[in-house]
Amino acid sequence: MSEPAIQRRGLGDVIPVPAEVRPDPAADFTLGEGTAIRTAPGSAEARRIGDHLATLLRPATGYALPVGEESGEIALLLDPDGDGDADDDEDGDEGYRLEIGASGVTVRAAAPAGLFAAVQTLRQLLPAAIDATTPQREAWVLPGGQIVDRPRFAYRGAMLDIARHFFTVAEIKAYIDSLVQFKINHLHLHLTDDQGWRLEIDGWPRLTEISGGEGTGVDGAGPGYLTREDYTELVGYAAERFVTIVPEIDMPGHVNAAQVAYPELTADGVAPAPRTDMEVGYSSLVADKEETYAFVEDVVREVAALTPGPYLHIGGDEAQATTAEDYRTFIQRVLPLVAKYGKRVVGWHEMAGVELPETAIAQYWRIEATDEGTARAAENGSKVIISPADRTYLDMRYTPDTRPGLDWAGVIDVQRAYDWDPADRLPGVGEESLLGVEAPLWSETLRSLTDAQTMTYPRLPAVAEIGWSPRETHDWESFQRRLAAFAPRWRHQGVAFHPSPEIPWS
Numbered sequence: 001m002s003e004p005a006i007q008r009r010g011l012g013d014v015i016p017v018p019a020e021v022r023p024d025p026a027a028d029f030t031l032g033e034g035t036a037i038r039t040a041p042g043s044a045e046a047r048r049i050g051d052h053l054a055t056l057l058r059p060a061t062g063y064a065l066p067v068g069e070e071s072g073e074i075a076l077l078l079d080p081d082g083d084g085d086a087d088d089d090e091d092g093d094e095g096y097r098l099e100i101g102a103s104g105v106t107v108r109a110a111a112p113a114g115l116f117a118a119v120q121t122l123r124q125l126l127p128a129a130i131d132a133t134t135p136q137r138e139a140w141v142l143p144g145g146q147i148v149d150r151p152r153f154a155y156r157g158a159m160l161d162i163a164r165h166f167f168t169v170a171e172i173k174a175y176i177d178s179l180v181q182f183k184i185n186h187l188h189l190h191l192t193d194d195q196g197w198r199l200e201i202d203g204w205p206r207l208t209e210i211s212g213g214e215g216t217g218v219d220g221a222g223p224g225y226l227t228r229e230d231y232t233e234l235v236g237y238a239a240e241r242f243v244t245i246v247p248e249i250d251m252p253g254h255v256n257a258a259q260v261a262y263p264e265l266t267a268d269g270v271a272p273a274p275r276t277d278m279e280v281g282y283s284s285l286v287a288d289k290e291e292t293y294a295f296v297e298d299v300v301r302e303v304a305a306l307t308p309g310p311y312l313h314i315g316g317d318e319a320q321a322t323t324a325e326d327y328r329t330f331i332q333r334v335l336p337l338v339a340k341y342g343k344r345v346v347g348w349h350e351m352a353g354v355e356l357p358e359t360a361i362a363q364y365w366r367i368e369a370t371d372e373g374t375a376r377a378a379e380n381g382s383k384v385i386i387s388p389a390d391r392t393y394l395d396m397r398y399t400p401d402t403r404p405g406l407d408w409a410g411v412i413d414v415q416r417a418y419d420w421d422p423a424d425r426l427p428g429v430g431e432e433s434l435l436g437v438e439a440p441l442w443s444e445t446l447r448s449l450t451d452a453q454t455m456t457y458p459r460l461p462a463v464a465e466i467g468w469s470p471r472e473t474h475d476w477e478s479f480q481r482r483l484a485a486f487a488p489r490w491r492h493q494g495v496a497f498h499p500s501p502e503i504p505w506s
């Protein structure tokens, strides 16, 4: 039998594109039967990442790929510049240096997160068949040379709305698996909204019994909720992949599901009808009722206790059913509660209409070119997460004809998701004010994980590259070509994607 044609990839053929790439075509490394993985001595974390790499590579290669601390051609070391000292971290926790030579591969990073990022790069540098689930006849060539890489922004997020349509633990795990390939490091979970409440809260069982039960979600088609154990399992699964879960409890608006379950949270104490339509802006917690804050404190305490990450998102968007005065009263009562339970507050940018502590983070989501509140918050030292709806909203249609999806922020093809820069978007919110970028996926029109993936890919990689790669590397033509290589990868991985005609898919 003849050997398969060698599919050699270029050293820079990665999404997000690495900060520095120095190819050396004379120094390719080819994985073989006997290749082993060596991890930083004494580091259980490095060892775990070595195992993760082996798990990614074993099915398609059919090789044993043993992992140990003694020897191996692929080395994952906690030592950023090779001086034997892991403490100097000019590339940050997520930065790494990758050297591919004829006799092996060396990864050096200051922290495990950097090793994990490098593993994602290595995976993409191998032929697409590496993602096959059964052994393939293929030359497993890694292109020679050196990569020095680090993120532009610390926060590169995706958001999944599990309130309008619930996604199971298994589905959310699959979603995380696909995200981490693109070095996404935060998953914001939109846990509550008018149509459903999706996280079990101690002492408030009807939230999930009633508002997480049958008939909830848009069109009644998205029932379900996460138990405390489910949530904890997800947080752990994400953390193993260097993803921080950012839980959102949306308030004072978007609370119809809570009020259906607990009518004392309404002004007149009468339960509203459950809602399964897509309207927004009609429900509100009551700012001058003490029951409101007893409820909010219980929820904040519980969510904070279940969440190891630093952030707690309190929503704050589209509170059209709350007067401006009540909104201010409410936010000013809730901000200290989040701090009391040890979390840093995140809110949609409407929250920045209220004076915020410096530690608060505003998430900008609209399509307008300016926002006074967000600019003022940035001026006062607050950080901003930027997710302009007309660029990053994964629930917008690709073209007027594609389904599922909405179109209130316009249609977003891949080039539109790619061709913008976070530092240019909002006057008063420059590079230094940005914590990072996020691509939210609202789920009103979604009915399955396949729907979620189809809206996410191929646009999420565009936002991921904008969040990670240096601004000067942004290049639509290069991105188009690199993205094209993902079609066979996603097919092997079982990840659905929209075959956008802009991309010359391979």
Ligand code: TNX
Pocket: 280, 317, 318, 348, 365, 393, 395, 406, 442, 443, 444
């Ligand atoms: C606006 S973006 C919303 C959500 C909807 C979304 C649909 C934001 C903070 N609020 O309630 O689901 O549009 O695209």
